[in-house]
Amino acid sequence: MPRKCFLIVLMLVISLSLLLFGCGTDQARDDQKPGVAKGGEQRQVDIIRLAGGDWGYPTPYAVYPRGPGSFKMRLIFDGLLERDEKGLIPWLAEKYEIKEGGKQYLFTVRNGVKWQDGKPLTAEDVKFTFEYATKYPMVGVTLDKKDIQKIEIVGDRQVRITVTEPNAAMLYKLGMVPIIPKHIWENVDNPKEFTKPEAVIGTGPYRLTEYSKEHGTYRFEAFDGFWGPKQRVKVIEFVPVSEEVLAFEKGEIDLAGITPDVLPRFQKDPQYKIVKSPAFWGYRLLFNMKDYPILQHKELRQAIAYAIDAQELIDKVARGAAVPGSAGILPPDHVMYNPGVKQYKPDLQKAGELLAKLGYDKLDENGIRQNQKGEKLSFNLLVSSGEVRLAEVLKEQLARAGIEIKVQSVDMKTRDARVREYKYQLAVTGHGGWGNDADYLRQRFASYSKESGLMASAPGTPGYRNEELNALLDKQRREFNEQKRKELIFKIQEVLAEDVPELPLYYTTGYTVYRPAKYDGWMFMFDHHSLTHSKLSYLERG
Amino acid sequence: MEYLFTIWVVVTLNFLLPRAMPGDPFLYLSAEEGQEVTGFSEEQRQYYLEYYGLDRPVAGQYLSYLSDLLRGNLGYSLYYNEPVSTIILRRLPWTTFLVIAAVLLSTVFGTILGSISAWYREKWPDKFLFFCLILLSEVPAFLLGLVLLFTFAAGLGLFPLSGAITHFANYSSWWEKLLDILHHAFLPVMALTIARLGGMYLLSRNSMTTVLEKDYLRTAWAKGLPQKRIIFRHALRNAMLPIVTRVFLSLGSLVGGAILVENVFAYPGLGHLMREAVMVHDYPLVQGIFLVVTICVLLANFLADLVYRKLDPRIGDYSGIHGG
Numbered sequence A: 001m002p003r004k005c006f007l008i009v010l011m012l013v014i015s016l017s018l019l020l021f022g023c024g025t026d027q028a029r030d031d032q033k034p035g036v037a038k039g040g041e042q043r044q045v046d047i048i049r050l051a052g053g054d055w056g057y058p059t060p061y062a063v064y065p066r067g068p069g070s071f072k073m074r075l076i077f078d079g080l081l082e083r084d085e086k087g088l089i090p091w092l093a094e095k096y097e098i099k100e101g102g103k104q105y106l107f108t109v110r111n112g113v114k115w116q117d118g119k120p121l122t123a124e125d126v127k128f129t130f131e132y133a134t135k136y137p138m139v140g141v142t143l144d145k146k147d148i149q150k151i152e153i154v155g156d157r158q159v160r161i162t163v164t165e166p167n168a169a170m171l172y173k174l175g176m177v178p179i180i181p182k183h184i185w186e187n188v189d190n191p192k193e194f195t196k197p198e199a200v201i202g203t204g205p206y207r208l209t210e211y212s213k214e215h216g217t218y219r220f221e222a223f224d225g226f227w228g229p230k231q232r233v234k235v236i237e238f239v240p241v242s243e244e245v246l247a248f249e250k251g252e253i254d255l256a257g258i259t260p261d262v263l264p265r266f267q268k269d270p271q272y273k274i275v276k277s278p279a280f281w282g283y284r285l286l287f288n289m290k291d292y293p294i295l296q297h298k299e300l301r302q303a304i305a306y307a308i309d310a311q312e313l314i315d316k317v318a319r320g321a322a323v324p325g326s327a328g329i330l331p332p333d334h335v336m337y338n339p340g341v342k343q344y345k346p347d348l349q350k351a352g353e354l355l356a357k358l359g360y361d362k363l364d365e366n367g368i369r370q371n372q373k374g375e376k377l378s379f380n381l382l383v384s385s386g387e388v389r390l391a392e393v394l395k396e397q398l399a400r401a402g403i404e405i406k407v408q409s410v411d412m413k414t415r416d417a418r419v420r421e422y423k424y425q426l427a428v429t430g431h432g433g434w435g436n437d438a439d440y441l442r443q444r445f446a447s448y449s450k451e452s453g454l455m456a457s458a459p460g461t462p463g464y465r466n467e468e469l470n471a472l473l474d475k476q477r478r479e480f481n482e483q484k485r486k487e488l489i490f491k492i493q494e495v496l497a498e499d500v501p502e503l504p505l506y507y508t509t510g511y512t513v514y515r516p517a518k519y520d521g522w523m524f525m526f527d528h529h530s531l532t533h534s535k536l537s538y539l540e541r542g
Numbered sequence B: 001m002e003y004l005f006t007i008w009v010v011v012t013l014n015f016l017l018p019r020a021m022p023g024d025p026f027l028y029l030s031a032e033e034g035q036e037v038t039g040f041s042e043e044q045r046q047y048y049l050e051y052y053g054l055d056r057p058v059a060g061q062y063l064s065y066l067s068d069l070l071r072g073n074l075g076y077s078l079y080y081n082e083p084v085s086t087i088i089l090r091r092l093p094w095t096t097f098l099v100i101a102a103v104l105l106s107t108v109f110g111t112i113l114g115s116i117s118a119w120y121r122e123k124w125p126d127k128f129l130f131f132c133l134i135l136l137s138e139v140p141a142f143l144l145g146l147v148l149l150f151t152f153a154a155g156l157g158l159f160p161l162s163g164a165i166t167h168f169a170n171y172s173s174w175w176e177k178l179l180d181i182l183h184h185a186f187l188p189v190m191a192l193t194i195a196r197l198g199g200m201y202l203l204s205r206n207s208m209t210t211v212l213e214k215d216y217l218r219t220a221w222a223k224g225l226p227q228k229r230i231i232f233r234h235a236l237r238n239a240m241l242p243i244v245t246r247v248f249l250s251l252g253s254l255v256g257g258a259i260l261v262e263n264v265f266a267y268p269g270l271g272h273l274m275r276e277a278v279m280v281h282d283y284p285l286v287q288g289i290f291l292v293v294t295i296c297v298l299l300a301n302f303l304a305d306l307v308y309r310k311l312d313p314r315i316g317d318y319s320g321i322h323g324g
Helices: A002-024 A069-076 A123-135 A170-175 A244-249 A260-267 A298-307 A310-317 A348-357 A385-400 A412-420 A440-445 A467-478 A482-499 B002-020 B042-051 B058-070 B084-119 B124-138 B141-155 B174-212 B215-223 B227-249 B251-265 B270-279 B283-311
Strands: A045-051 A081-083 A088-090 A093-099 A104-109 A148-154 A158-163 A206-212 A217-222 A233-239 A255-258 A273-276 A281-287 A322-324 A378-384 A404-410 A426-431 A502-508 A511-514
Touching (some): A069 A206, A088 A170, A104 A123, A123 A148, A123 A158, A244 B141, A260 A273, A281 A385, A298 A348, A298 A385, A310 A322, A378 A385, A378 A412, A385 A404, A404 A412, A467 A482, B084 B251, B084 B270, B174 B251, B227 B251, B270 B283
Parallel strands (some): A045 A233, A378 A404, A378 A426
Antiparallel strands (some): A104 A158, A255 A511
C-alpha cells in the first residue's frame, strides 16, 4: 500500500516538473523586424496581433450580427466605395455619378481588379451582388428589394442602379455593400450556411488563412494580387486574450482599449501613444408618448432635460470617459453636428418653472410634485441590467426636480422586446452607430416614417408629430448638394433640441493605446470609433 | 426507467423555457457598452424568423424538435451558423478536460491532506491544515483564477495569459502539442482544484475520523500493524465511500465553476458559449447545451449508483467480506 501511495506521489511530481519544463519550450514567436523603410515613413511590419474572439466566419452572411465580425469580413471583401477620415472615397468604383435628381447612380468599375482566386472582377459581379443582396439579406446591409428598381450594365465597365426613391443616404448604402464573386455565389441558395473556403474569396487586401471558432482566432495574410494601395501589414492575427491591458503590456497584442483609470500607466511613457476615440456609441432616454399623453407635453420633457446632469452621469457611471449628450441628437463628433443647438445645462430652477407651468406646483410629503388633482409625477424607467447604475443616478437627479422614478431592470433582450412593443413609460437604451448618415433622424422622428432606422424602437416616434420637422426631414433626403443638406440638417437639430422627443444622455468615448515604434498606421473612419476596424489602417496612404 | 422520464421532462422544459423569454433572436435594438451591433430591418427580421421556422406555431416547432432529437440532430445554431452538435462537441472536450483534471487532483490531494488531518486530529498539523484549507475554500474559483493569472502568468511570466494552446503554432510532434496544452491548462486547473480542495479535505477528514474510531481499527492498532498500513489500507478504503459518491454527484456543479474559470483564462470550453447563447436567445444552442449538461449530470448520478453498489458490499448483490 505505501508503495502505491509513493507511486502516485511520484507521478504527480513528474507531471508537475514536466509542466514547469514546458515553460522552457515556449515557441519562438515571430518577432517583428523593424521594417524596411519605404519611400517616406510608412514602414512595413511583418505581423500585428490584436485581441480576438469568435465573431463568425468572415463572409457577408456568416458573421454574427453582434460584434466586429463585419470589419474582419471587410478585410477580405471590398465595396464600391470606402471610408476614410473625412468621408467616402472611390474604391472598387473608380468614379460615380448621381443623376436624375438622385434616382440613378452610375458606377464605373475599376479595371484590372482580380479576385483572390485569380479571376477578374467584372461589372457582372457588381450587378450580381446587388441582386443577390436584395434576395438574401447580408448582415449589416440594410438594402432592401423595394429600395432598388433596376440594375443595368452599361458598356463593359459601368453599372447603373436605379432606386425607387431618391435619398441622399443611398450612396453610402450602395457603396458599402461588399461585392461578392458571381462565379462562386451564383449556385448558393443557402448563403448563411455557406462556409466553404471559397466563401471567403474577395477582392480585398487580405486573405483568411486560419479561423477557429472555439478558440476565437483569425489569421489574415496580405493578398499579393491586391489592386489597391500596398499593405503595410503582412500578417494580421486575432488572438483571444483574458485581459486586454495585461496582454498588451506583455506584448501579446499590439493595441488595446483602455479605461481612464489605467491611463496614467501609459501616459508618461514615450513608447506608447494614446488616442481618444470619437464618441459614436451612446445612451438615450426614450419617452413613450404613444401610451402616456402626459409625456406629450414638451415642457415635461424639457424639464427632465434640465434636471438631468449629464456630466454627473459621466463622472459617476462612465468614469469620465464620455461626452455629454446633445439635445440635437447628433453627437459632437458627427460630421453634421450643429454646435449651436439649444443646450440643456442642468438647471433645477428652470425645470421647476416648466413643471409648475404644467400645473405640478405642489410637493407631497416625499418631495414629489403633484397637481391640483393630486396626480403625482411618477414614472417607471425600464433599463437592462447593464444600465442599473445609470438608472439609479438618474433617479436621484430627477428626484431633485420633484419627479419620482421607479427603476425596472430586466435582461437586454427583454428590454428590447418591451421597447419594441411600447411596454414602458421611460426607457434607456444604448447602442452604436450614432456617427452614421444623418438620415437616421428621419427614420426615427418623421411621423410618416415607415422605416425603423438605427436601433429605433419603431418607425418614427409614435405620439410625436412635428410638421415643420417632417418637412425638413423629407427635404434633406432629397438634397444632394452637401452644403445645402448640411444647412437643413443643422436646422433639424435645432428643432429636435427644442422638442426633445428623446434625450441622448451621453456618448461614450474610449482610449486606445499602441506602440508607434511597432506600427503607426492606425486611423479612424469618419463615422466609426475603432482604429482596428478601418481597412485603410493596414494600407499605405497616398 | 425513471431516467428516461426525467430526460423527457428536461427536454420539454429545455424547449419551453428559452421561448418563454420575451424578445426573439433577431431583435437587436441595443448593444453592450462599446459593442457594435448591426440591427436587422423589419423585413430582414421576418425573413429570418421564417427561414428558421420560428414563425410556426409552438406545437409544430416542438414536434419537429422532438423528431430531430430522436434522430440525433440537435438543430442548427441561429447565431453561430453551425449545427449545434458540432459546436458542443468541439468545446465539450476542453471543459471536460479541466473538470476531470480538477476532480482528480482535488480528490487525491484532498484525501491525502484529510487523512493526515484525521490522524493528527486536534494536534497542530490538523489545526494548521484546517485553518489554511477553510480559508482557501471560501475563495471563489474565478477569483483564485485571477490571482493565479496576475501572479504567475503576468507577474512571473511562467505561464501563458490565456487560451488552451499557442495559436497558429506548428508542432513538430504530438508530444510538443501535449506539453503546450498542459502548459496552458496548468493555471485554470490549479484554480479549479484549489477551489474544490477545501470541500474534499473536510469530507475526507470527517470520513476518516469516523472510520478511525471504529473497533476494527483498534484491533489493527492492537495487532501492531505499521501506521501507514493502518491509514491507507484499512482506514482509507472504508472512508472512501462517501468521497467517491460525492465526487460523482458534484460533477454537475463543477461545470458551473469551470465556466467562470474559462472566462478568466479565455479557455475554449462550454462556459463562454452558454452565456452567449442565452444572451442572444439562440434557442437551438441553449436547448442543446442544457440537454448535454443535464444528460451528463444524470449519467454521473447513474455511475455514482453503480460505483457505490460495487464499493459497499452491504448494499451490493453479493455478500462476503470485502477488503479490510
